[in-house]
Structures are given as C-alpha cells and as structure tokens.
Amino acid sequence: MLCCAVNNGGCDPNAECLHRVSDFAVVCECRVGYVNVGTADLVKCSDGCYVNNGGCGDNAVCSHDFKTMMIQCACMIGYTNSGNGSNLMCTDSCKVNNGDCDSNATCTHDSVTFAVVCSCPIGFVRSGCGVTAGCVDSCKVENGGCDGNAACAHDSLTNAVVCTCNKGYTNTGFGNSVYCT
Structure with missing residues (x-):
C-alpha cells in the first residue's frame, strides 16, 4: 500500500497526496494553479x-497570484475588460x-505593442499628456501657428489651418508661410 x-x-x-478516509488509499489532487491533464487514476x-x-x-x-498561486486573468495591452465581476471579457x-x-480623436493601436494611440484629425492638435490628452482646435492654440497679425481659420474641405493677414497687413511670405507686415 502506498503512503503519502x-x-x-x-x-x-x-x-498533493491525500489518503481517502474510507480505505486510506492514496488520492492525488493537483495543487492550486495546476490542472490534471492525465486521468483520475494517473x-x-x-x-x-x-x-x-x-x-x-x-x-x-x-x-498566478504570487501568494496563493491561484490563476488570474488580465486583458492584454490594447484590450479593456468589458465584463463584470469575475467574468473577464477582453474587448x-x-x-x-x-x-x-x-x-474628436481617432483610436488606433501601435503596430508593435498594440497599445492605444489617439490621433487628432487635421485642424486639431493634442492638448495634455498621455492617452487622455484632448484634441483642441488648432486655431485656439498659438493662433494655429499663424503670424500674430493673421487670422486663423480652417479650409472648408480639408479642415487644414489657413492663415489670412488681418486688414491693413500684407502677406510677405511665400508658399504656405504667411508673414503679415
């Protein structure tokens, strides 16, 4: 007869080796965090x-939990638990x-890490830090990069920033560079 x-x-x-109460036979039970991939007898x-x-x-x-060795589940990077209680559902x-x-942002994933990436559309700039940064109208941040003597607006088709010299000023720049003097 085997003995634990x-x-x-x-x-x-x-x-873990246990002895059955009725006949003292050896009974093997997998420890917490382990599962039996064999049979009941082996x-x-x-x-x-x-x-x-x-x-x-x-x-x-x-x-595994460091102390108890119980199995723990957590969503991978780029996924959020949309379940409730102990019902983990990674979406x-x-x-x-x-x-x-x-x-106003578009949510995508980093091609390598799959972390969330928030991108502001044309005509908006990021304001703040991290994922929770907001998208603010470009014209409301440093006049959209326009000259101090220019008005900032958005192209009606592309929403790109358009700088137009204020009344009494002339554009002395060239191309996309607007300098109002």
Missing part, C-alpha cells in the same frame, strides 16, 4: 496557464469608449 509520507505517495510533484498536473490559457479566454493573459479598447481617447 513516502515519495509523495507516487503523486505528481505538483500534486494524475498528471500541468500549470493551469498552459492549458487553454487557464480559462482566461481570448485577448487575455494568464498568470478591443478602441471599441470601448473610443479607447478613452478624446471624442
């Missing part, structure tokens, strides 16, 4: 994160509240 005190009762190293324990991503689902990362962040980008 000797060689863990023949159980997998990641299993228990083989594997890291739960390596089996079906720990049940975390698509676009999630499986890990493309750009599809959830525009990725927390400004309402």
